[in-house]
Amino acid sequence: MRLLRSTDLALRVLMRLAVAGESRPTTRQVAEVIDVPYTHAAKVVAELQHMGLLAARRGRGGGLVLTEAGRKASIGAVVRAFEGHSEVVECDGSAPCPLRFDCRLRGALRGAQEAFYASLDPFTIEEMAVAPTGPMLLGISSAAPQPWPSQRSGPKTS
Numbered sequence: 001m002r003l004l005r006s007t008d009l010a011l012r013v014l015m016r017l018a019v020a021g022e023s024r025p026t027t028r029q030v031a032e033v034i035d036v037p038y039t040h041a042a043k044v045v046a047e048l049q050h051m052g053l054l055a056a057r058r059g060r061g062g063g064l065v066l067t068e069a070g071r072k073a074s075i076g077a078v079v080r081a082f083e084g085h086s087e088v089v090e091c092d093g094s095a096p097c098p099l100r101f102d103c104r105l106r107g108a109l110r111g112a113q114e115a116f117y118a119s120l121d122p123f124t125i126e127e128m129a130v131a132p133t134g135p136m137l138l139g140i141s142s143a144a145p146q147p148w149p150s151q152r153s154g155p156k157t158s
């Protein structure tokens with residue numbers, strides 16, 4: 001199955017912030033790193049802030065910071081939140097399927113979709129941001145080398 005673009009952007013934003021360490025990148029900086037238009041990133045950032053997964057601080061020295069809830073958030077939970085009630089097949093769209101109210105296939109597909117989400121539940125944002133992904137994110141975020149957070153304090157294991 002294919003995720004919505006906004007779902008993928010949300011996961012990319014969270015992973016980028018998971019490796020930010022003490023720095024607080026702006027939405028524009030994050031958008032540049034993950035290579036998406038600023039307006040798309042800003043929309044996703046606002047939603048993630050509303051969900052309590054990141055905090056945005058204004059003014060000098062401000063920027064985005066991942067909350068503890070964001071660090072521990074499961075990939076499955078983020079995906080469910082952004083995908084909403086979307087289905088893998090458009091049964092009720094502009095040309096509704098005549099079988100849509102009594103379709104066993106629709107039920108089977110819903111079950112498969114939920115199994116897919118459930119397979120992502122055990123993984124957290126911070127787990128997705130360790131090597132090799134984390135150093136890669138840092139490498140494209142700045143021309144100057146930055147310390148990898150695990151070199152300062154070590155990865156959390158709980």
Ligand code: SF4
Pocket residue numbers: 089090091097098099100101103104105106109
């Ligand atoms: S056959 Fe079933 S799953 Fe396929 S579009 Fe129609 S209602 Fe949906």
